[in-house]
Amino acid sequence: xxxxxQTPRYLIKTRGQQVTLSCSPISGHRSVSxxxxxxxxxxxxxxxxxxxxxxxxxNFPGRFSGRQFSNSRSEMNVSTLELGxxxxxxxxxxKGDRFSHEQYFGPGTRxxxx
Amino acid sequence: AQKVTQAQTEISVVEKEDVTLDCVYETRDxxxxxxxxxxxxxxxxxxxxxxxxxxEQNEISGRYSWNFQKSTSSFNFTITAxxxxxxxxxxxxxxxxxxxxxxxxLIFGKGTKLSVKP
Numbered sequence: 001x002x003x004x005x006q007t008p009r010y011l012i013k014t015r016g017q018q019v020t021l022s023c024s025p026i027s028g029h030r031s032v033s034x035x036x037x038x039x040x041x042x043x044x045x046x047x048x049x050x051x052x053x054x055x056x057x058x059n060f061p062g063r064f065s066g067r068q069f070s071n072s073r074s075e076m077n078v079s080t081l082e083l084g085x086x087x088x089x090x091x092x093x094x095k096g097d098r099f100s101h102e103q104y105f106g107p108g109t110r111x112x113x114x
Numbered sequence: 115a116q117k118v119t120q121a122q123t124e125i126s127v128v129e130k131e132d133v134t135l136d137c138v139y140e141t142r143d144x145x146x147x148x149x150x151x152x153x154x155x156x157x158x159x160x161x162x163x164x165x166x167x168x169x170e171q172n173e174i175s176g177r178y179s180w181n182f183q184k185s186t187s188s189f190n191f192t193i194t195a196x197x198x199x200x201x202x203x204x205x206x207x208x209x210x211x212x213x214x215x216x217x218x219x220l221i222f223g224k225g226t227k228l229s230v231k232p
Contacts, residue, residue, distance in 0.1 A: 035221060043205065045219035056219055072118035088157055092220075101147045101209060101218060 004093045004106035018079040023091030031094040032074040038087045120223035135191040145211030148189045151204045163204030
């Protein structure tokens with residue numbers, strides 16, 4: 001069974017630009033969550049999508065947004081990039097039923113903002 | 115508020131030593147889930163184990179074992195006879211079980227970097 005895939009794996013952007021990251025969950029998984037990992041703040045929850053609807057959101061500014069498509073693939077977008085947005089962005093896939101709680105992570109997208 | 119504390123920032127051991135990684139959590143939820151993840155240098159978080167709040171049975175999987183104690187709000191992870199391949203950052207995480215239909219989000223500790231030297 002294929003795991004969670006994230007593209008691209010690496011990105012370099014300049015301040016003020018915007019970026020879109022993509023995540024394809026494990027086949028059959030309907031829920032996707034996004035996390036930001038930085039050396040200072042650690043792993044922080046961004047948002048969760050299920051059946052194309054955002055169900056949960058972390059404490060991040062509105063510059064961070066996401067969406068989910070009918071095939072469960074998800075994208076997250078960061079507009080007006082700041083230096084502090086440099087991080088590893090991880091996507092997690094969950095089956096989505098009430099009994100499944102394990103989140104399976106992709107390899108991440110490492111974003112560098114210069 | 116929910117919180118996970120991993121007091122050990124870095125641990126260094128020699129191969130074949132046993133090592134225990136500590137995790138202390140805080141939550142007011144009656145139903146919650148605890149997890150351990152491993153993050154090797156490649157960056158991907160690898161799921162190791164999940165425990166439910168209503169199941170305090172300890173678990174052993176090969177060289178890995180987990181000790182869950184609700185009385186002390188701890189969920190510690192022990193690696194027996196450590197190997198160089200165990201070198202990674204290990205994260206303990208907590209998730210509320212009271213999110214209705216939502217899967218909720220994981221609250222992570224800051225992680226413990228384990229270095230196993232040959």
